[in-house]
Amino acid sequence: MPVNPNLVDVVFDPVASYHVGREKIREFAAATVVTDLQHTDVDVAKARGYSDIVAPPTFPIVIQEKTLAQLLAYPGSGIDFSKVVHGDQQFEYSRPIVAGDELIATLSVTKVQSLGGHSMVTSESVMTTLSGEHVVTASSTLVVRGDA
């Protein structure tokens, strides 16, 4: 079954707000071998002008995963998870994420394309504070391999 091109018209509800915890940032930094101290040491982060430790640049994937789960679960999406390959990824920041942030992420599908039997689904997850300030937009293209 091909990917449903009408996904671009679907309005997804924002996912439950995500509280960015200090220990989660430390865990993520360790997992991605990020050693710069502003991601783990509160004093270093404060000396550099932040209210708390700073999340590494790819941290928003943790929140984006929750929005992509909505896409994969959407009835009639035509996306078979076992055939999904990550094509590309981008993070566009208005400001860095720091521990203590509470973020709301909202998914939208921006493009569905067919290419040589495969489908490419491009989506973006816009992350804002509770008051609506833009923090980061995480965008990705998922390649759904065809039944060749």
Added chain:
Amino acid sequence: MSALWEGIAVGDEVVSETFSLTREHLVRYAGASGDFNPIHYRDDVAKRVGLDGVLAHGMLTMGIAISPVLTWLGDSGSIHRYQVRFTKPVYVPAVGSAQLTCSARVTTLPGHDSPDLTLSLTVTAESGQTVLGKAIVVVTPR
């Protein structure tokens, strides 16, 4: 911030570091990220879907690739954009490790042809093959 890039020219390589990736890294990243796709820890599942074996999460490679840049910058808060394309899988053996060499080269300098410092990242596997394409970090000085 005093110019980190003083004395640096477009085309210069500013960082290069080699990482040894093991299955432990994959398990740790699965837990930290919440991505528990079994192709990242089970050889039988990976082979069933047509892969040569267990491979690293693309997002793990993306996360590691920028680590030397974060240390060099000393402040990730000025990073405006980070993007990559995943071009080749990084297979990680059950015993031993996979080597990834991550480097960054300057493509634009603030005040010259752009308001931004732009870095182009290269991530190379042991075979010499690059595993990311269009890997770009845009830093907007604060």
